Amino acid sequence: MTNKQPTVRAHTVIDPRTMGRPVHLLGGFANQLRDDVADFLRSRINRRYKANFQIDAISFVAAPADSQRWLSYSANDGRIHFSIERPLLLCLLRYRYGSVMPESSAPVESSAPPPTPLTDEPETATEERLGTMLGQQLSELAVRRIESVQREPVETPAAVTFTEAALQGASDGEWLMTLTLSETRWNVSGHILLKISAVWMNRLLQALAPSRDRRKERTATKPFPARLQLTLRARMLEKEVSLGTLLDLRLGDVLPISVGDADVLIGDSRLFTASVAEHHGKLCLTSLADVD
Known part of the structure; x- marks a missing residue:
């Protein structure tokens, strides 16, 4: 051995x-x-x-x-x-x-x-x-x-x-x-x-x-939340109608609606509610609140 x-x-x-x-x-x-x-x-x-x-x-x-x-x-x-x-x-x-x-x-x-x-x-x-x-x-x-x-x-x-x-x-x-x-x-x-x-x-x-690209250096020095890009999507309203009503709609018909608070989503996740306001001809979201 x-x-x-x-x-x-x-x-x-x-x-x-x-x-x-x-x-x-x-x-x-x-x-x-x-x-x-x-x-x-x-x-x-x-x-x-x-x-x-x-x-x-x-x-x-x-x-x-x-x-x-x-x-x-x-x-x-x-x-x-x-x-x-x-x-x-x-x-x-x-x-x-x-x-x-x-x-x-x-x-x-x-x-x-x-x-x-x-x-x-x-x-x-x-x-x-x-x-x-x-x-x-x-x-x-x-x-x-x-x-x-x-x-x-x-x-x-x-x-x-x-x-x-x-x-x-x-x-x-x-x-x-x-x-x-x-x-x-x-x-x-x-x-x-x-x-x-x-x-x-x-x-x-x-x-x-x-030599280094100074723009890249500046970008790299930003805090992580500032570099993370997210897309917000606002859902303005929802209205339930019956199938018969939907099939009966003709050109010029009007559906009565009222705009309340909008839902703010990232992807399919609902994160905030917000009020809809008009500013210089544009619709804006204001008074954002967390969703419980």
Whole structure:
């Protein structure tokens, strides 16, 4: 006799930051920003230094907590945080200057290809300045792409400025874009990270949200009794006549009647009684009373 192990089902954990928001449209935004970065690499780095940096993968998710070092950039009242893995930065540095330079050395142009970066080399001010400049350029790309999504044209683009050299952790509402890059000539690969603050993510999600018909919104906000449509039918009178009298009626004959209270019905249900009055040539119902 064998004991069957209980089946364990995996459950999807719902992130409350994503509920009711058009996060399913963020993939299109991420692809547009990836194209912006790819164009930047192609025109500003590969073509100028005869390098071969390319984007291999991209992800865009709600930012997890972390304790790594970030470069931070202010843009209006929000921030973009940037990080690049050192092998990529050193490879770019050597393409730019020919080799990793001491702080006191002047740039030296070299046609020789850069050696494979060594991450155990001490960090220099030149490397730090290059990382700061690259972070500002890519942060500006992210801000411009978000501004391009907004329905109303941006008259004054946000100015992106470097603010601090380190940031710890992650705040609620931040999202993390991870770009996996490789430089195929020298077999260097790594990640570039852009962490977008809640302020800029709120602007992006509001811009991505589909526009709603305001008339429908107004209708939906009315109380239920105001939205429920019913047809009232008034029965003015009833008169009983015999079959013989009905058969004896001829053109011009008159049936004597008197108009009293009318019955007010919805469908076949008699709900009210009402008096019949005349107003500007029209018959109106007044003095409605509930039927016991």
